[in-house]
Amino acid sequence: MLFNSLQFLLFFVIVFFLYWFVLNKSLRKQNLLLLISSYFFYSCWDWRFLFLLVFSTFLDYFSGLMIFRSETQGKRKSWLLISVLVNLGFLGFFKYYNFFAHSAADFLLLFGLKANPYSLSIILPVGISFYTFHGLSYVFDIYNRKIEPTTNWVDYSVFVSFFPLLVAGPIERATHLLPQIEKPRHFDKAKAIDGLRQILWGLFKKIVIADTCAGFVDQLWGNYTHYSGSTLLLGAIMFSFQVYGDFSGYSDIALGLARLLGVELLRNFSYPFFSRNVAEFWRRWHISLSSWFRDYLYIPLGGSKGSKWKRARNVFIIFIVSGFWHGASWTRVTWGFMHAVFIMPSVLLNTNRQYLDIAAKGKLLPSLREFFSIIFTFLLTTLALTVFRAPSLPDAFHYIGIIFSRSFFTIPQPLFKTEFLLLTVFMAIEWLGREEPYAIAKLGQNWRTTGRWSFYYLLLFLMYLYSGKPQQFIYFQF
Structure with a gap:
């Protein structure tokens, strides 16, 4: 169900x-x-x-x-x-x-x-x-x-x-x-309405963003050797959006349903694609799992205390265990190992607590430094997710190898036109609402009633337009 x-x-x-x-x-x-x-x-x-x-x-x-x-x-x-x-x-x-x-x-x-x-x-x-x-x-x-x-x-x-x-x-x-x-x-009417709004956004993430991306990702992975590096890079980006839309969408729906029943659940995502380094990414991605491993594994192992070698050891342990938690395969273990490597400079240089607030807080646009940090972090996590998605490690290395081949400099095959426009609008809404618990929590509050409800009906229309056979949520397999 x-x-x-x-x-x-x-x-x-x-x-x-x-x-x-x-x-x-x-x-x-x-x-x-x-x-x-x-x-x-x-x-x-x-x-x-x-x-x-x-x-x-x-x-x-x-x-x-x-x-x-x-x-x-x-x-x-x-x-x-x-x-x-x-x-x-x-x-x-x-x-x-x-x-x-x-x-x-x-x-x-x-x-x-x-x-x-x-x-x-x-x-x-x-x-x-x-x-x-x-x-x-x-x-x-x-x-x-x-x-x-x-x-x-x-x-x-x-x-x-x-x-x-x-x-x-x-x-x-x-x-x-x-x-x-x-x-x-x-029963709290205001909280119930807020819950319905979060459910709406979660369903939009799942049906319009995640499930739409899933079709193209599956198409590429089904025959990836026949596509150019530039096309496969777009496919890897699409998978990042698929996982985020799918899992954060589920979390939004869960939090909204619970609020309708008078219960507040822990927040699980906080705009991870706007992270400026991998350490910040993990404070914003699957927060409940990250904090679980921190409290019940990382800290008992010694946490950030002790020598740099022990800190590095503890980080590798929690990320490899986290990868293993996500699935019984070497691709998931490698995904965890990659994140440990990516986060290690921040841990060793004590910059892992550098970014505690959301990017460009109180501003419309980020600085150039923040912008390029966000892009670089996104590409690193997308690279790791490519390994996560691969059916085997040889397939992962082959897929990534094609991305970094000469065909990277070719024009991508025109697979994603309307969908990339949707992703652009989606990320714009997420950016504008990044200081709220979920993106549309405050969106349209100052609009006229007709304008606000028109936006909600547009989301519903897009869900109807992109709906097909309901797809299982990715994290059900974990």
Whole structure:
């Protein structure tokens, strides 16, 4: 059940009506409705994996209680290890078994030893990487005495499985979301309207930007050896917009849906394509994952303390793990490695905290230095995403090799005319709204009502014009 489908619209309308007009006087019943709705939503993907979600939820709920109640540090650590090992065990089995098996066979082949790895026809449970990290952050925070465990099973289950964020994030923290679930919520018309506006922008990103780019990207990758370097560069740029429109679009829809239900989720994107270096990019891209790795991996490893060698080691660890989180393939691991290389100068020169505000804040246009820094950072991240998209490392190197061949200086094949105009307008809107939580949050507030609604109807018309068969969101596979 995709966000951009009529089935989901019907589902959400029913949930919204029951939530605010039937059960609005009982927090307990509202939360029970959210839990049942979330489990139904997840069952629409594959009902068999609902049992895995429930088991993972119970494991972390019980582990949290036992960590808190244990009188000795040894027992606390034992329960933490049980939660971590079981969670990562399930994640490793479903997501990484075949990768490790075939990688081990390839490694043995280097020494002349032939192995026939046993492959499993495993279906990856949708959202497993996200809800696993929800639960792990909860037990980590209890172990570190940042929070106390909840004794309400329903409340905790809603925290883990809240349907707007269940299958593709943002990755929430118990310190932020759980208190909202435990307290009464009241309908706020202004927040609801704001939520609808963010949903509209998210759907536009997904349907008009991401899905349109996806068609051309797939066409190029299907036969990339027959295209010029200049055309493949445009294809790589289109993939950057596809991933951004797809994933940030999902996040916008999730945040808007949650706001309609009186819940504020963590922001997941903050205009990453306007970053002036790679360090800033990662403060603005998939923020909930970046902060998760920072708090639960990078800082425990020592963070930025210690020698430059240790800082470099820690950076490479978190980016390689991040790449591995994104998928069981060497292309994803290489993507993470590339970002570690790109960010390393900032880390070693202590300039990784150089850009904390948005580019050209309070100004219409950036300076020349900011402009070229933004372009350079975008091209670096696009290069890495080319490896991310490739079906294999040889394909990635071949694709990039063609880009840097003599054919780079030819005129691109006329594949993207109207679409590049759309991307230009899209980025102009994003730039003008870059100081807001999402691009159209304040756009048109000073316009006449007819002008503002004409803009909204134009977005709806473009979504209708570019809509076809609903496409899955990219991050569902993670």
